[in-house]
Amino acid sequence: MNNQDDIILRTENLTKRYGGVHALEEANFTLKKGEHVAIVGDNGAGKSTFVRQITGVEQPTSGDIFFEGKRVEFSSPLEAREAGIESVFQDLALCNDLDVPSNLFLGREELLFKFGPFSILDEKKMMQKAKAVLERTAIKIPNLSNHVGDMSGGQRQCVAISRSASFASKLIIMDEPTAALGVQETTQVENIIRGLKEQGVPLILISHNLRQVFNLVDKIWVFRRGRIVGEVIAAETDGNEIVSMITGMQGGVHEKASYI
Amino acid sequence: MTSSTGGYKTEKSWKDWLPKDISILTVLLGTALIFEILGWFIAGQSFIFNTQRLTIIILQMSIIGIIAIGVTQIIIMAGIDLSSGSMLAFTGMVAASLAQTSDYTRAVYPALTDMPVLVPIFAGILMGFVLGGVNGGLIAYSGIPPFIATLGMLVAARGLARWYTSGSQVSFFIDDYAILGSGIVPVIIFLTTAMAFHLLLRYTRYGRYTYAIGSNEQAARVAGINIRAHKLLVYTLAGGLYGLAAVVETSRTLTAQSGAGMLYELDAIAAVVIGGTSLMGGKGRITGTIIGVCILGVITSGFTFLGIGSFYTNIVKGIIIVAAVVADQYRNNNNGNR
Numbered sequence: 001m002n003n004q005d006d007i008i009l010r011t012e013n014l015t016k017r018y019g020g021v022h023a024l025e026e027a028n029f030t031l032k033k034g035e036h037v038a039i040v041g042d043n044g045a046g047k048s049t050f051v052r053q054i055t056g057v058e059q060p061t062s063g064d065i066f067f068e069g070k071r072v073e074f075s076s077p078l079e080a081r082e083a084g085i086e087s088v089f090q091d092l093a094l095c096n097d098l099d100v101p102s103n104l105f106l107g108r109e110e111l112l113f114k115f116g117p118f119s120i121l122d123e124k125k126m127m128q129k130a131k132a133v134l135e136r137t138a139i140k141i142p143n144l145s146n147h148v149g150d151m152s153g154g155q156r157q158c159v160a161i162s163r164s165a166s167f168a169s170k171l172i173i174m175d176e177p178t179a180a181l182g183v184q185e186t187t188q189v190e191n192i193i194r195g196l197k198e199q200g201v202p203l204i205l206i207s208h209n210l211r212q213v214f215n216l217v218d219k220i221w222v223f224r225r226g227r228i229v230g231e232v233i234a235a236e237t238d239g240n241e242i243v244s245m246i247t248g249m250q251g252g253v254h255e256k257a258s259y260i
Numbered sequence: 261m262t263s264s265t266g267g268y269k270t271e272k273s274w275k276d277w278l279p280k281d282i283s284i285l286t287v288l289l290g291t292a293l294i295f296e297i298l299g300w301f302i303a304g305q306s307f308i309f310n311t312q313r314l315t316i317i318i319l320q321m322s323i324i325g326i327i328a329i330g331v332t333q334i335i336i337m338a339g340i341d342l343s344s345g346s347m348l349a350f351t352g353m354v355a356a357s358l359a360q361t362s363d364y365t366r367a368v369y370p371a372l373t374d375m376p377v378l379v380p381i382f383a384g385i386l387m388g389f390v391l392g393g394v395n396g397g398l399i400a401y402s403g404i405p406p407f408i409a410t411l412g413m414l415v416a417a418r419g420l421a422r423w424y425t426s427g428s429q430v431s432f433f434i435d436d437y438a439i440l441g442s443g444i445v446p447v448i449i450f451l452t453t454a455m456a457f458h459l460l461l462r463y464t465r466y467g468r469y470t471y472a473i474g475s476n477e478q479a480a481r482v483a484g485i486n487i488r489a490h491k492l493l494v495y496t497l498a499g500g501l502y503g504l505a506a507v508v509e510t511s512r513t514l515t516a517q518s519g520a521g522m523l524y525e526l527d528a529i530a531a532v533v534i535g536g537t538s539l540m541g542g543k544g545r546i547t548g549t550i551i552g553v554c555i556l557g558v559i560t561s562g563f564t565f566l567g568i569g570s571f572y573t574n575i576v577k578g579i580i581i582v583a584a585v586v587a588d589q590y591r592n593n594n595n596g597n598r
Contacts, residue, residue, distance in 0.1 A: 093482050095475035096466075096543030106472055107483035109465055117466045117493060172417060 006032045007056065007069070008171060008202050014063035016049050023049040025226045026063065027197070031171070034200040036193070038213040038234075041223030042246055047206050051173055055087045068170070072259070084170030085192035088161050089176055096149025100141060101130035102165050103148050133166050134158075139188050154185030161192050172196060172206045178212065190216060210239050224248055269276035271368075271466065284551045291555055295562035302566055304461035310580060312560060322446035323348075325550065326505040327528040327533075329457050330392075330498030332549045335532050336461070337494055338474040338541025339406040343413035344528055345500045347391050348521035349421040355384030356430040356516030364432035377436035380483025385503040390497015391417060396492035414525065421518035429517040432509075449508055451550075453501065458546040468495060474541030499524050531556050531575060534584045540592065555586065 009031040016024040024046045029036060031255060038151040039047045047131055052058040054065055056074025065072050065084060074080040077087070095101050101123070110122040110129070130144055139158040141151065148156055157177065164172050175192075178186040193216050196203055207213050216235055222245040230245045299307035307313070327344045334341045351529055357368035359380035367373050391413065398409040439445060461467035469490050472480040481487050510516040535552025537544025558581070563573040 078484070079347060081482060082484070093479045095472045095479050095542070097471055097475035102468060106468075106480065107485050109468060111465070117464070117469070117490070118460065119465045120463055121465060123463075181521075 007068070008033050008035075010066040010068070011050075011054065012064045012066070014050070014053055014065065015061050016053055016058065017061045018048075022226050024053065026058075027223065027228050029228065031202055031204065034197075034202055036205065036217045037219045037221060038205045038207060038217040039221050039223060040207065040210065040213060040242060040246060043223075045223040045246070046226040047223050048175065049181075049226075051087070051175060051204070051206065053221070054080070055085060055173060062195040068070055075156075081169075085173065086164040086169040086171070088157075090165050093160055094148050094156060095164065097147055098146055100134070100144040100159055101126040103159055104130050104133065104166060106163075133162050142216050154181045154187075154188075157181060158185065158188055158192070161189060165192055167203065171202050171204070173206075175206045176208065177205070178209070179198065180205070193234055207223045210242060213242075214239070266465070273433075280545065281548045281551055284534070284548055284555070287534075288558065291558050291562070292318045292432050295565065296559065298562075298566060299341065300568065307562060307565055313565065317554075317557040317561045318447050321553045322450040323505050323509045323512070324524060324527045324531060324556065325450040325553040326424045326453055326501055326508065327384045328522055328531040328553055329454055329546060329547050331502035331528045332532045332535070332537055332544055332546055333457065333461060333470055333494055334406075334498050335476045335529070335537050335539060336474045336541060336544045337470045338477070339491070339495070340529070340539075341395065341495070341498060342525050342529075343395060343410040343417055344498075344505075345521035345524035345526075346417035346421065347388060347499060347502040347508040348509060348524055349516075349518055350391070350506075350518055351384045351387040351503040352516040353421050353424045353430060353518065353563040355503070355507045357425070358383050358509045359433045359437040359510075361432055361434045367432070368430055372456040374434060377434065377440075378560065379580065380437060381440075381507050382417070383505040383506075388499040388501065388503020388506070389496050390499070392502070393492065393496040394498065396495025399495065400488040400491035401523075405422045418518070421520075424518070428519060429515050431515040433514060437511055438514060439511070441508050441510070445496065446508045446512060453504065454526075454546050455552055460585070461546060466493070471542055474543075476542075512541045527556060527577075530584075532580045533581060533588070536588075538588050538592065539585060539589075551593070573586065 007030050011027055011029045012215045014024060014027040027050055041047050053060045056077045056079050063153060072083060110125040111119045112122045113120040127144065134141060141155050148159060161177060178189050193203060205217060217234055220232050220234055220242060221228060222242060295307040299305060331341055331344060360367040360373050360377060362373040395410055395413050398404050399406050411541055461470060469485050473487060473490060474483060477487060509520060531552040532549050533539060534555055535548030537548060559576060560573055
């Protein structure tokens with residue numbers, strides 16, 4: 001088994017019921033340091049429910065969550081974020097009336113002069129750093145001084161992801177980060193994810209796009225009907241096997257099925 | 261125009277260099293021009309080129325202006341404050357009661373006469389901080405909507421003003437205190453305060469958080485900003501500004517009375533909205549508010565100048581406020597979320 005020190009996140013018999021609906025049943029999940037994993041499964045398989053428990057959006061019915069070796073109980077998303085778990089949900093975390101650097105550095109501004117709330121902002125430094133962060137990701141944003149509200153969905157998503165990525169968080173969770181994006185923007189988001197891998201930041205990716213999943217992650221966790229039905233190394237499997245696990249049917253799908 | 265740094269636009273187009281408030285400025289000049297033309301036709305004299313009239317406009321608007329600065333930052337934070345007029349009355353009573361001369365035998369505090377002028381000034385501002393803090397505390401910590409909390413304060417502070425001297429007015433001030441509202445001093449106080457808050461909103465964390473909360477409170481909270489503490493601070497500072505306005509007002513009129521500042525809250529909100537600050541929060545500037553205050557001043561004074569009754573002034577003011585809000589919504593719909 002894994003060395004305890006290597007594990008950043010672990011859940012033990014994590015269960016969530018909504019009334020009589022068993023949305024998540026005894027999920028035992030582990031994530032190692034620096035590891036990128038994907039969670040796949042059909043609609044209603046419990047992927048989002050699982051994420052909502054570990055990010056503090058909801059509280060589990062039973063079971064335990066261990067983060068960095070310690071048992072945690074997050075009562076709000078903010079608590080999870082303070083512990084170092086960043087989640088990217090589209091549009092949740094951006095202020096439309098602020099420009100890109102202001103959004104990237106919101107809550108942890110670079111300061112010229114420190115004096116409590118009346119500290120003077122170092123706009124130049126934030127702009128330079130923002131440029132550096134975004135240049136690494138090759139995102140095309142014509143003018144960083146534009147308000148985020150005036151930008152396209154893809155640009156906004158890239159800003160939101162760069163924000164989490166530059167927060168130096170201990171774990172990043174992305175729920176369908178490219179679902180609403182075009183081809184070029186999707187590539188940019190994938191580049192950010194590869195950058196995180198190089199930096200050793202662990203990631204949980206929820207995606208319906210199996211090709212993307214195989215391109216990006218080390219390990220795939222398959223959920224079906226509220227249960228974890230498999231944990232496979234991405235390099236040792238193929239789309240057919242994953243689809244069989246997702247659907248619960250042997251034989252997978254036809255080679256040319258568009259799902260893969 | 262694109263600069264060479266990795267495809268990011270760093271240079272600004274010529275449009276960006278235009279003052280952002282150019283459209284409101286045009287409205288101000290247009291309004292003044294209309295009154296100028298009407299002035300020559302109806303009254304046979306110039307409206308603008310009359311030093312005495314200009315002075316009166318500016319003096320009257322300085323007090324609304326100081327209040328409007330406080331209201332601007334509250335509205336940027338997607339809040340509202342209806343209590344500024346009442347708070348001006350009460351804080352004015354408090355300041356005035358400490359500014360009386362010993363020559364007057366029936367002073368509110370006979371033992372506290374002839375004090376240095378800084379005492380009443382600070383007392384007024386401090387009382388403003390306290391009442392503003394109550395507003396902010398209620399809004400931030402009990403979750404009462406700003407409209408309701410400050411509506412309560414509108415009624416309560418007016419009551420406090422009456423209770424303070426059992427309804428009688430306070431006057432007979434020391435000479436130093438009387439200076440604050442005379443000549444060009446109110447204008448200097450207004451513009452200095454405006455400049456300070458412009459810098460505060462533009463260049464400090466305080467301003468950044470104010471815009472962030474007004475823009476997306478959820479995002480600001482998740483970013484780790486202490487929303488409650490910030491709201492408390494913004495309403496408290498606004499209260500201090502109302503206290504300052506009260507000092508200037510009582511000094512200008514040489515008397516403090518419990519009925520002072522009636523409906524000032526609406527004039528201030530009107531000036532802020534006319535100045536381009538969005539009631540939806542997240543957008544607005546002090547410079548816009550200064551112009552908004554001037555537009556309001558020109559209209560009020562223009563109607564008096566033309567000899568048109570004050571009820572017409574109020575009707576027109578009402579129309580302009582609604583028009584400003586409509587324009588704001590039109591801008592929002594056209595420019596996406598800007």
